[in-house]
Amino acid sequence: MxxxxxxxxxxxxxxxxxxxxxxxxxxxxxxxxxxxxxxxxxxxxxxxxxxxxxxxxxxxNYASIDSIAEDVVKKFGDDEFGVIFPILSRNRFAVVLRGLAKEAKKIYLMLSYPADEVGNHLVDMDVLDVKGVNPWTDVLTEKQFRDYFGYIKHPFTGVDYIEYYKSIMEEYNIDFEIIFSNNPLTILNFTKNVIACDIHTRFRTKGLLKKYGGQKIYGLDDILNVPLDGSGYNQEYGLLGSNKSSEDRIKLFPxxxxxxxxxxxxxxxxxxxxxxxxxxxxxxxxxxxxxxxxxxxxxxxxxxxxxxxxxxxSEVKLKYLADNDFGHLEGTELKKAISDYIRNKDDSLVGEMVSQGTxxxxxxxxxxxxxxxxxxxxxxxxxxxxxxxxxxxxxx
Structure with missing residues (x-):
């Protein structure tokens, strides 16, 4: 059969x-x-x-907010610092922010807009067009952002992430400012000390900040990349890939x-x-x-x-073969022709039309x-x- x-x-x-x-x-x-x-x-x-x-x-492989705070103090001492391009997530970033804020003097929190790196939106792009705001050039204060767009809750989580992240920093009674920009160099107008929280663009971000005057520049991958007093750690990714375990503890990437x-x-x-x-x-x-x-x-x-x-x-597109190379065949003849083609195909099909759409x-x-x-x-x-x-x- x-x-x-x-x-x-x-x-x-x-x-x-x-x-x-x-x-x-x-x-x-x-x-x-x-x-x-x-x-x-x-x-x-x-x-x-x-x-x-x-x-x-x-x-x-767990770490507490105390361990995060300890590593941040080791890197920045009493200096204020910027936290730029975090994703908007209760699970991924909220507990991390607690650790960053716990012993901080002042944080400049810079959010990308209209969305974070993985697509969580603060505001719809269509609304930006209506308001005449260009996210690639315009730097907004928190007040300007609210004046333009008001208070917007995420459609799936029901959370206003600006207010949520503010509440965490207020909980630790620290000084802070919130800025909206998609240019990493914007943060250097406020501080030369930065934690880049982006994931897949982090190397470019850190490189630009160092090139254009940044002093103490780190990424989330540089925090808890070694153990502190028995804490969990990840030598390659640090805090990247971490998830909330409790309100004051995270599970790190394995x-x-x-x-x-x-x-x-x-x-x-x-x-x-x-x-x-x-x-x-x-x-x-x-x-x-x-x-x-x-x-x-x-x-x-x-x-x-x-x-x-x-x-x-390295796969071929069956419908392409059926419609083109063997469009004149039907039934068992078509099946045999396609089977023979697959059996004898090259190991690499890069650039071949027969692999398009795979x-x-x-x-x-x-x-x-x-x-x-x-x-x-x-x-x-x-x-x-x-x-x-x-x-x-x-x-x-």
């Missing part, structure tokens, strides 16, 4: 992970038990993905993931004789067309993966998005994703 099913994605329910758990052991046991319970076989080139959250939880994915791959091989691929994933890389949010608030989709997931897909993204980004959409961020309880048939083609 001809095979009718291609890629199959399963969200696997796992125990609640606590600090100190052997995460590799938990993943292996869950994957093997799920296959036994559901009656399917683990095969070569199957993919196991693990959400970054449970890896960090098992590592105990570190040292490569030994974990390789251990899982090795143990599955020992148990089943099959070589699977394994990756740790964070946010997928996709955009919400309604909320306009670009999901990728983590510094990378995957901080660790086995070598079989390196690279990009997704030119890295495998880890594609699989991470698939995994993130499957597991969600709520109460599904499936932090491990098991994928079969992802590398199959039409001829498999």
């Amino acid at each position: 001809e095979r009718m099913v291609g890629t199959v994605v399963r969200g696997l329910r796992a125990p609640i992970i606590k600090e100190g758990d052997d995460i590799a052991r938990v993943v292996v046991d869950t994957v093997v038990q799920a296959a036994d319970n559901e009656g399917y076989n683990i095969q070569d080139k199957d993919i196991i993905t693990i959400t970054e959250s449970i890896v960090a939880r098992a590592q105990g 570190r040292d993931g490569q030994p974990i994915v390789e251990k899982i791959q090795r143990e599955i091989k020992e148990i089943t004789g099959k070589t699977v691929e394994v990756m740790i994933y964070g946010d997928g890389a996709f955009k919400d067309p309604v909320g306009k949010i670009w999901e990728l608030a983590d510094p990378v989709v995957s901080p660790a993966y086995t070598k079989g997931l390196d690279g990009t897909p 997704t030119p993204r890295r495998l880890t980004d594609l699989i991470g998005s698939l995994s993130d959409l499957t597991s969600g961020s709520g109460d599904k309880g499936t932090p491990i994703i098991f994928i079969q048939g992802y590398f199959d083609s039409y001829i498999k």
Whole structure:
């Protein structure tokens, strides 16, 4: 019988992970038990993905606002400083801001507008057009922003993030100013000491600030990139990729993931004789067309993966072949012609018309998005994703 099913994605329910758990052991046991319970076989080139959250939880990679504040004091002393381009998020940035503000003398908070880096909007672009405001050139004070646009709550969260971030700084009774600009150099008119909070443009931002007169210039990736008094840390990303754990504690992005994915791959091989691929994933890389949010608030989709997931897909567009190269064929002849083409295709199809419309993204980004959409961020309880048939083609 001809095979009718291609890629199959399963969200696997796992125990609640606590600090100190052997995460590799938990993943292996869950994957093997799920296959036994559901009656399917683990095969070569199957993919196991693990959400970054449970890896960090098992590592105990947490930090308090006291640890953040201590690192900030080490870097700035009693100097005032700017905090620029943070994302608008209760989960991602609010607790971080508590840590930045806890021992600060004064903060100049500079927000990008009409939206943050990942698409959370302070104001709609259409409203900017009506008001005659150019976000690429116009620098606004808090009063000017309010005079133009009033008080606007996020449509999904119901939060006015300007007021929310103000309330956090007011809670710590510090002096502060709020500025709106998309030019990182604007902050140098207020202070030469800056924490750049952008994620994917941070290297450019820090480079420009240093080039044009900045003195103490850091990014969130430079804060808690080493442990302080036993705190969690991430040597590569610092506070980037962190999430709220409580009002005064954050979970950091996991570190040292490569030994974990390789251990899982090795143990599955020992148990089943099959070589699977394994990756740790964070946010997928996709955009919400309604909320306009670009999901990728983590510094990378995957901080660790086995070598079989390196690279990009090399696929042909079946409908292009069916409509063009083999448009004169039908039925079994068409199927045979396309199958032969796939079987003999080049390893690289860069620049070839036959690959147009296929997704030119890295495998880890594609699989991470698939995994993130499957597991969600709520109460599904499936932090491990098991994928079969992802590398199959039409001829498999």
